[in-house]
Amino acid sequence: MKIYNTLNTSEQNITANDIGIYLCGVTVYDESHIGHARTIIIFDVLRRYLESRGNQVKFVQNFTDVDDKIINKANAEGLHPLEISRKYIEHYFEDFDKLNIKRATVHPKATEHISDIINLIKKLIDSGYAYLSLNGVYYSVSKFAEYGKLSKRKTEDLISGARIAVDETKNDALDFALWKFSETEPNWPSPWGKGRPGWHIECSAMSLKYLGEEFEIHGGGRDLIFPHHENEIAQTEAVTKKPLAKLWMHVGMVTINGEKMSKSLGNIKSVRHVLENWGPNVIRLFCLSGHYSKAIDYAEEMLKENLIKWRQAETAYYEMIMSDGVGPIDEISSIVSECKNEFESALNSDFNTSLALNAFFKLVKGINRIAASESMTQSIANTALPEFEHMLDILGLQVQKITEQERQNITDMLKQRETLRAQKQYQEADKIRDMISAQNIVLLDHKNKTIWMKKEKIPADS
RNA sequence: GGUGAGGUGGCAGAGCGGCUAUGCGUUCGCCUGCAAAGCGAAUCUAUAGGGGUUCAAAUCCCUUCCUCACCUCCA
Known part of the structure; x- marks a missing residue:
């Protein structure tokens, strides 16, 4: 099996039998949307396919449960940040279980791996890749010679194209936070002071912990290539001196009217909402209908x-x-x-x-x-x-299962209907058909028999 | 401004040097007591524009135009 590797810009064979997959999951501060669903569905099908071929798959998908957006939302709602993340993790599982996404082997959370994160930062400081500054601990991008190898960016271009104001407390404009000092919750003690982890470091720490120094596939949405995955590479490889993942697989965006669906643009369709109208199977088919690497446009x-x-x-x-x-x-x-x-x-x-x-x-x-x-x-x-x-x-599609009781019940009604039809008492026969269809069963008359189908109830289908 | 990915019939979507998918839609049929569901046939010869390479180009090269994504949080 071949998959396109973002890192080498070419297709690469998957030969290993044991396959570790790390998928960057969601930041839990709001409902998940169809864009998240597409990436997760793609990886769910990939995993199912690999397993069906006999591969041992260890699938790790994280939750980012500490982050500025979570904190902002918590402040706005007067709740503790961890209550916000707990709530949306619950919602995540409700939605994605309905979508028939297999649970990952591990769903690690950043807040439960603070010591792993701190240990990794220590190693980065000790080896000279990170430094302590006024507002936290930063990764020194200039120390990592291969920086930009995934996203094909040159550090000069990044500096000249930078759209944000340069933070004077950093040694270099491209340096990014590993640990952010904070006196307010959520925070944890660290050798450098109370604070919370930066965004990228959790994935480095958790992939190392669960999948080791080198694993098969690392994936996520295309929008994560830079800076998230680039930074993960810088962090992990600075310590291990080995390629983090053998293959980087990125899923195209879901657009709506040609524009990326994202929380910040306010054009999202939540999984919850679309599930209510269309059900899981239609959503899965839609998300699988184009090649994973290309964008798909959401349209009714x-x-x-x-x-x-x-x-x-x-x-x-x-x-x-x-x-x-x-x-x-x-x-x-x-x-x-x-x-x-x-x-x-x-x-x-x-x-x-x-x-x-x-x-x-x-x-x-x-x-x-x-x-x-x-x-x-x-x-x-x-x-x-x-x-x-x-x-x-x-x-990952599922047809409705028939219960024994339904079978008995429908079979009986069908017999009556057949008798009436044989006697050409069509009005009476149709009454029975109406009763059956009220139970969401569709009849299909063949020449010598009638079959019945328990089709999925889909609100949009009416 | 930089980087990357694209532009294919009404729509979706493969193909990525020759054999011009496929699906949906539309039209007309078939089946049925009537439905529903399904089936069949027809329909559409499309490849952003302009150059080139080749016996042969959606497919390779050059060029113009356009779209999207990333360069800030993002799946």
Whole structure:
């Protein structure tokens, strides 16, 4: 499997069996939005895919739970900063569990790793990469010769293009804070004085702790390349003298009307809000619909398109599980193997989920075409269903499960309806159909049987 | 100003030297007692503009224009 590495600007093979992945998570001061969701969904599918190939994946995703924005919000709401972060971590899990994101192996928080952070800063000071100043401890960018290697920036360009006022307490305009002195909470004692960690250092400390000095994949949104990931490299590699991660993978932005979706622009669509209207499967499909490295534009129209596709996938599923009889499987066998190959080779070539989705829906179409021609059998279903479910699982999509009680209940009603239809008592038969559909069950009449489908309730679909 | 990524049919989105995906949409059918769902066919020959290289270019080179992202917190 090959993935584009931001560091070498070329595709790189993933050969290891044990794969450590560090994904930069969210700063918990507000609701997560679709932009966060896209990055997290991409990495969720990547992880699922690697696991399905038999790789041992250790997935680490942090929460930044100490930060100026959290403190500002806390002040504005009259709460303790840690109450703010705790609240939004809870919301995070509520939302992303609904989105069917697998929990990371570890979800470390900055505030729970203060001693690891302090130890790392100590090492940086001891080795001359960091210095004590009036407002805190700073990293000396000029000491790290390779600074800029990830974002392809030259330090001269950075200085000339700097948009912020130079802080006179720093030795150099590019130096960044490892530890910020603060007398107010949240703060922790340190050898240099009370304060809190800078933003970047937590990821260095926590990736070192959980994944070691060198691991396979480090990722996040494109907007993290500079300065966040550049600074992580500077911090970690100054100490370890080894490449932090073998591969850097960055996910494109979600835009809305062509502009980046971000809290500071105030144009966000929260995961919570979009989930309420469209449900998890449509969101996942939407976020996977383009190549991960490119921007995607949020539009209701696109969600609608993915909703239609999702309905087709659901139909295919029910056609299979409601099938019976035996028959030849040659046609479906070749469709299945073709789609399986396309699906895998799409993901293997720089994780092209757009093409993988094409392969998945080709399978869906194949199944529905057979069903529409009244030739679906259990033999066919047995051939196609395992691969269908395998893809569904990698994509993290979930069809509604039928309970035994529902099965019994619907089967009984269907029998009555069949009797009435046979007697051409259509009005009575339709009443039963209405009762069934009130339970969110859709009927599909075939020539010799009726199948029923428990489709996902999606408010936007009405 | 610097750096990076892009500009493909009505929309989305692959392809990244030859065989001109795919999906959605639209139109017309089929199926049905009627629906719903689904299926089929048709439709659209697109590759920002201008040069070039080549027998052959969305695909390579040059150039112009445009968009977005990053250079401040950001997934």
